[in-house]
Amino acid sequence: MIVAHKKPGAWVAMITNVDYLAACLVMAYSLRSVKSKYPLVVMVCDIPGEAREILELSGVEIVDADKLVSADSDHVQDKRFLESWTKLRAFDMIDYERIVLLDADMLVKQNMDELMDLPLEDGWIACTHACACNPRNFPHYPADWIPENCAYTNKIHPPPITSDSPRAYNLLNGGLVVLKPSRGQFEELYTFLKESPLVASFMFPDQDLMAVVYKGRWKPLPYIYNALKTLVVVHPNLWVDDNVKCIHYILTDKPWLSRPKAGSPYYTVNGWWWEAYDGCIRELNSGDAEAHKGAVKYLQALVAKD
Helix, strand or coil: CCCCCCEEEEEEEEECCHHHHHHHHHHHHHHHHCCCCCCEEEEECCCCHHHHHHHHHCCCEEEECCCCCCCCHHHCCCHHHCCHHHHHHHHHCCCEEEEEEECCCEEECCCCHHHHHCCCCCCCEEEEECCCCCCCCCCCCCCCCCHHHCHHHCCCCCCCCCCCCCHHHHCEEEEEEEECCCHHHHHHHHHHHHHCHHHHHCCCHHHHHHHHHCCCCEEECCHHHCEECCHHHHCCCCCCHHHCCEEECCCCCCHHHCCCCCCCCCHHHHHHHHHHHHHHHHHHHCCCCHHHHHHHHHHHCCCCCC
């Protein structure tokens, strides 16, 4: 299928439940705040009608996405990632010249529209490296996930990937993926998902799959485009607040689940999310329609109280 008149680009996120609704709306607000000229398109699966209406009220474009599943889903160690395969449908959004796929737990701090014009060969993607330090010492993480093997430990960032590089240098973080959609790429990913015996071993499903399929075909980006919040603690010499363009609130302690706590190493970065949330609420409250008031009430029930 050839699309005659493609749209130039879009930010694409996905939500499959209301747990990430507030995060998605705050992301949308942050993109407007930095004056991005590209829309946020949200792939949705099985979300309540009221949540869908709130997304539409906020000016977010919605695309219904059928879930992608793997025959080996029962083997996924972290059940949080069971639905993450569906993110791969962004590769099939061939109405667009360029897609930047974002996890819903991200916040845009500075305009990064330049990613829509990033030179990218056909069949390639661009991402940041995965952090392989395992700062919380999770026992189920790979044994070679130690600071010495982490790409962010290298004095050169992003570091070159050579045949002598640690295995972890070939691992990407799927929180932000720059891609040129094509039916061929989607079919390659889908076939791998359905047929490869490696899928059962993946700890971070879509991320690990892309690392294998795109090995030697992904362009490393500076951390500022997918600033994993843990880098504040694990790689303080790398992290500079003013350089961050997009922060990624990885792991389960999401900022909307608790108010920033003084003394926490994440006090400042979690505060960024709440500042954007307050702006999002002010924006909704500025609307006169009863629907705006209902949206505010709905969102306030999804986040931590004062």
